[in-house]
Amino acid sequence: MKLLSKFTPPQLLIIIFAISIMIGTILLKLPFATIESISWINALFTSTSAMTVTGLAVVDTASSFTLFGEMIILVLIQLGGLGIMSFAVLIAKILGKKIGIKRRLLVQQSLNQNSFGGILTLIKYLFIFSLTIELVGTILLSVVWIPEMGWIKGIYYSFFHAVSAFNNAGFALWQDSLMGYVANPIVNIGITSLFILGGIGFTVLVDIWRTRRFKKLALHTKLMLVGTFTINLAAMLVVFLLEYTNPDTLGSLATLQDKLWASYFQGVTPRTAGFNSLDIASLREPTLFFMILLMFIGGGSASTAGGIKLTSFIVILFAVVSFLRGKEELVISKRAIKQSIILRALAITFLGMLFLVAGVFILSITEKSPFLSILFEVTSAFGTVGLSMGITGSLTMAGKIVIIFIMVLGKLGPLTLAFSIAKPARTKVKYPGEEIITG
Amino acid sequence: MKLLSKFTPPQLLIIIFAISIMIGTILLKLPFATIESISWINALFTSTSAMTVTGLAVVDTASSFTLFGEMIILVLIQLGGLGIMSFAVLIAKILGKKIGIKRRLLVQQSLNQNSFGGILTLIKYLFIFSLTIELVGTILLSVVWIPEMGWIKGIYYSFFHAVSAFNNAGFALWQDSLMGYVANPIVNIGITSLFILGGIGFTVLVDIWRTRRFKKLALHTKLMLVGTFTINLAAMLVVFLLEYTNPDTLGSLATLQDKLWASYFQGVTPRTAGFNSLDIASLREPTLFFMILLMFIGGGSASTAGGIKLTSFIVILFAVVSFLRGKEELVISKRAIKQSIILRALAITFLGMLFLVAGVFILSITEKSPFLSILFEVTSAFGTVGLSMGITGSLTMAGKIVIIFIMVLGKLGPLTLAFSIAKPARTKVKYPGEEIITG
């Protein structure tokens, strides 16, 4: 503990994260974890992909891992999704230990939370919500998969994909993800509800649970609700219009209803679920480019999602509109937004782009794949999305290492990394009363 | 004049710009302007490309236009480069007319100037500097081209390329731009000096001319000098390292000195000259991607360059670093930078990206070219650069129209367009004493 106190919270978070990934790597390298032995780099990649809830896969999950291996991946997903830090605090709480400032700060960091109070309550809700939602999701998916595979396999598949979906992990036990269920309403509704709930942010869920009336919700909650609805609807429309005549995607589906389900699923998955029910590589270039934008934006703060976060995008959008109107102050929904929030959103976006650009630059040197598939892959890693145009398995060693770094960066957030390098004494930033979480 | 007073300065600027492009289009459509008749869209594209000093060419300049056509292009370049507005004011001044507030605002807008005083002085300097530098450039280039082509053609070529270079127009009278002079020190020094001087911004030149001591220079001037030197050196290094072993570019050059000249030229031309001495399409993907970043950043404010401008990039960079260090205020070189400047830089960058993304999105629908060449083409248009991976000539009608829009947008700046839509009464933004021009 004395050693630990030498580090700042962001540094500690990175260290704990790295150690967890290492343990995961070793476990996945065990002989009984895989059907045929996998390389160290592939074990590291898989462990990182699970722990960061990305879902990019260098080896096919179902055909490469044993049940034990799959369970390791599931545990890593759950650890990564709920945040190792909340686990640590929870365990300490259970053991009756006093929770010090330092440890609170750590959890706060890992949940991208700025306010200090109510962390413990948040974690309590976090666990109750997560387990409840995952349970309900398992039951819902069982309706489809028990009749299809029998009781044991059906429940296992339902549980695995419910956990994977709620944590926005994108790991699936079919090589073609959920393409086999492109037209199945229950799978479509079940999986998307799980990852939207997991990706909108726990603070939003807690606020809705406690408040229940839209008008009284926190500004952050309102922005997330309206923003999520708007961007998902727009994305669904764009996929529908661009892919309608594509014989390899929507064109191959029989009915309008099927096409709508597929448009909806492919519209909402890039921010940052990572499952797919259409073949990603067969999508048209504009659709892929649009998905790249969605992957960069990502889901909600304090959620299982990655990216710069929807609120960062909204704050920047409003700040620009406000500037163009010559306003002195940024006002959203009758609340003044302090400059530090704008600067925070700007810093996250700028750093995100910087890392993205660096990643694309390096991969364009090390890989021979077309530029668009490289840009897609790197953005997918940054947004911890897991969608791929199909180059993950054939990445070079250097390429894999870069993607591993970017997945970790995407999960921890650009600011955590930046603050871990910055001087501790200077990292204190004051936050206003009514805040929007943007990280 | 009564009709004109109904418009805001940004709207007027767009209208005058559009009219000039139309006149250019009609002149280029005249039978004696071209060797073989060109289509209306190609005439419009060429007129826009010249007027916005971009240099993207749907038809080869030298083999398609007569001497008359070339002179039209040169006049459009000079008009576009120095700003039609400064011409208007100058003519009015010569005619002894009183120069009203409205007209001053117009010029201010077209030069991306925020301060009000000294506009007339600036324009005086602008003309003297431009003509002097173009004349010196012509003489310098004549040293190479008169011995090669004889007096008349040699002087004409020197004059054409001096004007084209100083105005960062990128139009050349060789189909392969300056590839024939890749190892010629005089052409390398002459052309790059011209476009760097033209692209750094007139206010910088005036400040250096008047002040002469680095310490006493305006903050804007210091930033531009240090920034230009740093980014050019870095770009030269990147091109050298990435292309050294490429048999189609640096690898084909005989000596180290030749390779260095070519690295230097290709490093400095993307912000926003647009000439090339290596085959752009043969460059490696990472080099092309790096060039895209340079093209987006662009040159200096109040210059012949496009892009978001180097100072916008620097201000955002410093703002992010300042935020990470937990500072309350952005301080550059012991000067406090007001929030409005940060917001302005943010707005320019965000809007620039928005238009870029929209352009790439549309072209990825209308064109069949690889994604990278589309991204390269659109960024080149936005930065009014003129470099291309070779798809300009084969663009579809829709693609040409989009690129025409983006060239105009890139030349006028995203803010001019945005402010032309925004309500006039709200466009007034206060600026501080020590300012950095970011538009």
Ligand SMILES: [K+]
């Ligand atoms: K994911």
Ligand SMILES: [K+]
């Ligand atoms: K140019």
